[in-house]
Amino acid sequence: xxSPIRTERHDDVLVxxxxxxxxxxxxxxxxxxxxxxxxxxxxxxAIKAVVIRCDGRTFFAGADITEFGKPxxxxxxxxxxxxxxxxxxxxxxxxxxxALGGGCEVALACHYRVAVPSxxxxxxxxxxxxxxxxxxxxxxxxxxxxxxxxxxxxxxxPIPAAKAEAIGLVDKIVGExxxxxxxxxxxxxxxxxxxxxxxxxxxxxxxxxxxxxxxEFRARNARKIRGFDAPDAAVKxxxxxxxxxxxxxxxxxxELFTGLMSGxxxxxxxxxxxxxxxANKIDNVDPKxxxxxxxxxxxIGAGTMGGGIAMNFLSAGIPVTILEMKQDALDRGxxxxxxxxxxxxxxxxxxxxxxxxxxxxxxxxxxxxxxxDCDLVIEAVYENMDxxxxxxxxxxxxxxxxxxxxxxxxxxxxDEIAQATKRPGYVLGLHFFSPANVxxxxxxxxxxETRDDVLLTSMKLAKxxxxxxxxxxVCDGFIGNRMLSPRQKQANELIMEGAKYWEVDDVLxxxxxxxxxxxxxxxxxxDIGWHRDPSKxxxxxxxxxxxxxxxQKNGKGFYDYDEARQRTPSEEVQAIIADFARKEGTEQRxxxxxxxxxxxxxxxxxxxxxxxxxxxxxxxSDIDVVWINGYGWxxxxxxxxxxxxxxxxxxxxxxxxxxxxPVSEYLRRKAEAGERFN
Ligand code: 3HC
Numbered sequence: 001x002x003s004p005i006r007t008e009r010h011d012d013v014l015v016x017x018x019x020x021x022x023x024x025x026x027x028x029x030x031x032x033x034x035x036x037x038x039x040x041x042x043x044x045x046a047i048k049a050v051v052i053r054c055d056g057r058t059f060f061a062g063a064d065i066t067e068f069g070k071p072x073x074x075x076x077x078x079x080x081x082x083x084x085x086x087x088x089x090x091x092x093x094x095x096x097x098x099a100l101g102g103g104c105e106v107a108l109a110c111h112y113r114v115a116v117p118s119x120x121x122x123x124x125x126x127x128x129x130x131x132x133x134x135x136x137x138x139x140x141x142x143x144x145x146x147x148x149x150x151x152x153x154x155x156x157x158p159i160p161a162a163k164a165e166a167i168g169l170v171d172k173i174v175g176e177x178x179x180x181x182x183x184x185x186x187x188x189x190x191x192x193x194x195x196x197x198x199x200x201x202x203x204x205x206x207x208x209x210x211x212x213x214x215x216e217f218r219a220r221n222a223r224k225i226r227g228f229d230a231p232d233a234a235v236k237x238x239x240x241x242x243x244x245x246x247x248x249x250x251x252x253x254x255e256l257f258t259g260l261m262s263g264x265x266x267x268x269x270x271x272x273x274x275x276x277x278x279a280n281k282i283d284n285v286d287p288k289x290x291x292x293x294x295x296x297x298x299x300i301g302a303g304t305m306g307g308g309i310a311m312n313f314l315s316a317g318i319p320v321t322i323l324e325m326k327q328d329a330l331d332r333g334x335x336x337x338x339x340x341x342x343x344x345x346x347x348x349x350x351x352x353x354x355x356x357x358x359x360x361x362x363x364x365x366x367x368x369x370x371x372x373d374c375d376l377v378i379e380a381v382y383e384n385m386d387x388x389x390x391x392x393x394x395x396x397x398x399x400x401x402x403x404x405x406x407x408x409x410x411x412x413x414x415d416e417i418a419q420a421t422k423r424p425g426y427v428l429g430l431h432f433f434s435p436a437n438v439x440x441x442x443x444x445x446x447x448x449e450t451r452d453d454v455l456l457t458s459m460k461l462a463k464x465x466x467x468x469x470x471x472x473x474v475c476d477g478f479i480g481n482r483m484l485s486p487r488q489k490q491a492n493e494l495i496m497e498g499a500k501y502w503e504v505d506d507v508l509x510x511x512x513x514x515x516x517x518x519x520x521x522x523x524x525x526x527d528i529g530w531h532r533d534p535s536k537x538x539x540x541x542x543x544x545x546x547x548x549x550x551x552q553k554n555g556k557g558f559y560d561y562d563e564a565r566q567r568t569p570s571e572e573v574q575a576i577i578a579d580f581a582r583k584e585g586t587e588q589r590x591x592x593x594x595x596x597x598x599x600x601x602x603x604x605x606x607x608x609x610x611x612x613x614x615x616x617x618x619x620x621s622d623i624d625v626v627w628i629n630g631y632g633w634x635x636x637x638x639x640x641x642x643x644x645x646x647x648x649x650x651x652x653x654x655x656x657x658x659x660x661x662p663v664s665e666y667l668r669r670k671a672e673a674g675e676r677f678n
Contacts, residue, residue, distance in 0.1 A: 005033025008042060012048040012191070013184045014041040024054045025356060026102045028073040034106075035080045042190035049187035050091040052178055052537025053294050058097025058120070060106050065270060067126065069262065077102050077134040078250070081109035085197050090190035094183035095119045095170070098158060105134040107169075108143065110498060111195040114172045114183050115161040121169060122158025126230040128264030128273055129636065133257040137237035138249040139198035144168050146207030146238060150217045153167030154234040155224070159171045168203065194607045199246045207242035214239050217239040228510045228636050229265050233257075264646055271678060275621035275639070279470045280459060283618050285452045292404060292457040297375035298323065300391060302333025302364070306380035307410060311337055311466040314358040315437075321363040321370050333365050340437065376461070378430055380408040388412060389420035396421035404454050406430040407445075410481055414447040424449040424601075430458060431478060433630045441630035442467040443478050468629045473616035479626045482611060483640070486603035489515045490661075492540075496581045498588030499596055501558055507596045512634025519567065522557035526550050543576045598655045604654050605644040606664050612677070613666035620677035641677040649675070 004020035005025075013018060016037035018024045026034075027549035034052070041050045059652040070461040084091055084106075086511040093099070093107040104121050104213060107113045115121070123132050123140065131137060132153065153157065174182035207213050214235055218225075221572035224229035233256040240252040260266050281287070295318070299310045302324045310320045314337075324330035341355040363370070370376055377399055379391050390409060395405050404595055405427050407417050418424035429445025442462045446455060455471070462469035472478040477485060495501045505516025515523070527550045534546035544550075544557060549572075552565060559567035581588050608623045617623050623638020637643040644652055649671035656663045670677070 001029070003033040003036075004030050005037055007037050009047075011186050012046060013187050014044070014047045014049075014053060014251075015051045015053065015180065015184065016041075017055060018060065019055040021056050023058050023098075024056060024103070025062060025066075025332060026060050026422050027064035027067060028075060028108070030060075031075050031166075033078050035075050035083060038080075038084045038087065038091070041091075046387065048191045049089055051180070051183045051187050052091065052106065053094035053095050053183065054096070056097075057310070058103075059093070059095045059099040060103030060378045061098055062101030062124070063133070065273065069267075069271060077105065078254075078576060080107060080205050081134055085109045085111070085199060089197060089610045090187055090195050091660075092183050092187040092190070094174075095121065096179055096181050096384075097160075098122070101132065102134055105132055105136040105139070105276065108136060108139040108198045109134075109196065112171045112180075112186065112190060113164075113169065114174045114186050115164065115170045116176045116179050117161055117173055118176060119161040119164075120158040120166060121161070122156065123153050124156040124158065124227070126154060126156040126234055129228070129258055129263070129269035130231055130577040131218045131232050131234045131237050131253065133254065133261075135199070135250050135253065136239045136516050136591035137253045139201070140169075141204035141207065141241045142240055142246075143198045143199030143203055144204040145241060146202070146213055147614065149204075149238055149241075150213070150235070153238055154217070154221065154231045171253055182356050196206065204241050207239070209558070211242070212375055222229050224410055226561065227634055229263060229397040230260055233260055242480060243306055260591045261554075265636040268636055268642055271621065271638045271642050272635060275642075275678075276468055277624050278619060279468065279622050279625045281618075282446075282452075282455055282461070282471055285456055287456070289452045289456050291401065291460060292375060292453055294404075294457065296321070296374050298377035298399070299380060300371075300377065300395075301380040302330055303380070304336075305376075306433060307333050307337045307340075308434065308438075309378055309380055309432050310362065311340065311358075311437035312432075312467070314361050314412065317361070318463045318465075319361040319363065321365055321374060322369065323365050323371060325366070327366060330364050330366060333647050334362060336361065368394055371395070371401055372398050374399060374403055376406065376457075376544065378406045378408055380432075383409060385412055385416065388496055392417055392420040392427070395425060397450070404428070404457065406458070407605070408432055414445050417447070418449060419446050425451040426454055428454055428458060428471075429474075431472075431480075433480075436541065439630060440466070441480070441626060443472045443474050443480060443626065443630075444469050445472060445474060445478055468625060470626050471618055472626075473614070475611070475614065475616045479611055479617050479623055480630045482616075483604045483607045483627070484631065486607050488517060488604055490599045494591060494596055494599060495540075495577050496586045496588075497583065497591060498581070499591040500569070500574070501577065503591075503593065504596055504600070507593050507600065509602070510593075511597065511628040512637065514632040518558040520557055522551040522561075522567070524551065525553055525555045540577055540580055543580065544573065547572065547576065549573065595659065599659050599661070601640070601643075602652050602655045603661055604640050606662065606667050608641055608644075609667035609670070609677075610664045613664065624678075638678075645676040645678055649677075 008015045091110045099121045099426045100108050125132050144167040234335045237253045272626045297320050299306045301324045302322050313320045320503045344350045345355050377418045414429045420426035428450045431443035433439035433441045442457050501518045507540040508516040527545050530545045537543045549556045555561045611617050621642040623641050626638050627633035653671040
């Protein structure tokens with residue numbers, strides 16, 4: 001087999017080049033090639049300096065994740081990098097694309113780093129439930145200081161080249177189109193000078209002088225890292241860089257890395273990494289199908305949902321025509337969009353000129369005729385089949401042929417909506433999640449007649465606007481809401497049977513969700529859909545409304561809220577629930593947290609199994625992607641289906657039976673066969 005690494009001589013500079021598509025992952029052959037290349041350079045007196053660069057779209061994007069969990073094959077990355085750093089000839093990393101994880105560690109082991117302006121550098125291992133494992137946690141703080149290293153190692157977000165230069169991680173920004181030549185010239189300038197070794201750097205002394213940096217960082221990031229093991233280990237590893245000599249710090253890093261690698265969190269998060277990528281692939285659709293060109297998008301409805309949807313496209317530089325029925329609703333909608341952008345700018349996440357540019361792409365209208373030349377129109381009107389059909393019939397008349405017509409419905413039958421048009425092949429569901437400009441998930445609902453190019457275009461467009469998209473079939477609630485429904489049913493039954501509603505919320509919080517169903521109800525508003533007649537009380541929610549408990553907005557819902565929006569359980573609400581249970585003849589009893597957890601989560605797995613069996617999701621991992629991105633299912637458990645695998649499907653079936661809950665044939669069959677979903 002030919003090596004993915006080749007070397008080219010430019011007089012006294014040896015250029016080591018990796019060509020390992022798609023992302024130059026540091027698999028065994030790459031490591032071997034790198035080691036050989038460095039040895040070639042060090043052993044040849046005619047070579048005075050070395051440049052390491054990559055072909056293709058990116059510098060090394062990290063260790064090869066597909067090798068994880070398999071028997072290690074030498075040379076390993078740390079020893080390859082140590083050999084590289086140890087030499088006396090200057091070694092320069094020439095970076096384009098993304099130098100991530102092990103790739104960033106390669107760069108750190110080089111004596112110098114040059115990068116093109118569009119390059120990004122980062123240590124995203126925490127996103128895989130890991131920490132850097134090739135001395136990144138020890139070299140980085142010695143180069144950039146603890147204060148700059150902590151967010152990179154603990155949060156894992158890559159930084160642009162300019163920032164990397166500002167903190168001292170990159171020595172020079174070079175021409176976007178002249179990386180190799182500039183890197184060779186830079187390397188030549190370093191010949192004869194003593195080489196700076198990252199492992200001997202002293203920038204980490206900021207953390208020696210001020211050890212409080214670590215606790216302060218943890219406190220600032222507490223909410224983001226709650227429940228995850230890796231960020232804690234990442235802080236410990238960087239701290240070790242300030243407390244121990246380099247070699248001892250490396251040992252500590254290895255110990256923490258190995259511990260995480262064998263844990264369930266990393267297995268879950270690596271599963272998620274591949275799940276997110278698998279979700280892009282659409283069954284029975286040729287990925288080479290020509291796409292529909294989307295130059296202009298129409299959105300019907302300028303309410304919260306329509307406005308949020310529009311923002312996705314505006315932010316990506318795609319013009320949007322937004323339509324409302326009445327001028328005041330249109331003005332209100334565009335006003336909200338402008339305010340949202342201003343808020344983002346105030347937080348420093350957008351430049352004023354970017355806000356102006358995005359707003360300049362918005363075209364508000366009251367006239368359907370203005371949608372005629374849109375390539376995609378997304379309907380986000382009231383959730384009612386007759387209304388939707390009317391809208392689609394009108395769209396069919398006005399919008400040019402060949403354009404995609406999408407509904408943002410969260411439950412309704414896309415096939416029925418499509419039949420209101422003469423082009424059902426161009427109709428599909430694009431189900432955004434609220435707030436639509438923030439939430440990552442997009443369910444792409446494939447109708448019976450939806451064309452391949454319509455699906456593929458929607459999938460590509462989703463990526464362009466920063467969404468994680470999953471294809472769902474036509475069924476009530478698609479994937480996400482369909483699975484939410486049995487959980488909600490159990491939550492309501494549990495409180496009638498005596499579980500305290502705050503315990504139901506706490507069980508989900510402890511599991512890792514950001515909030516439970518009753519907190520969520522308070523946040524959304526208990527009075528959504530209320531008939532406003534206090535004399536007609538048939539549900540707990542109606543009773544709360546009759547008692548003027550509307551949720552967070554008036555300071556009381558299921559919970560009482562103080563001025564800082566801190567919640568406390570309410571005796572009044574507990575009495576209302578007990579009263580309801582008495583009237584319905586439901587006996588209340590103490591219910592354990594284990595029972596609450598099983599009754600909330602096991603029926604979701606059962607529903608997920610049915611969704612799979614009916615082909616409403618293409619693969620179990622797609623369901624995990626939906627729940628992690630749309631509903632706050634904790635990433636470190638890998639999503640509901642992966643989590644079910646770790647619990648054991650036989651345990652889930654036994655739990656459902658114990659609580660008298662339905663078990664689908666498919667789930668039972670898989671459990672009996674000792675199979676997993678993923
Ligand atoms: N190992 C193996 N395969 C990888 C990979 C890796 N590190 N990174 C990406 N791939 C694969 C993907 O699975 C995908 O495969 P597919 O085409 O079969 O689905 C293909 O490469 C292309 O990836 P993307 O679709 O993600 O391509 P993008 O252009 O959108 O993104 C990227 C490129 C930003 C590099 C993104 O792939 C990425 O973030 N990769 C992971 C980076 C990472 O986490 N690195 C750290 C690894 S752990 C490590 O290095 C440990 C070390 O400290 C010892």
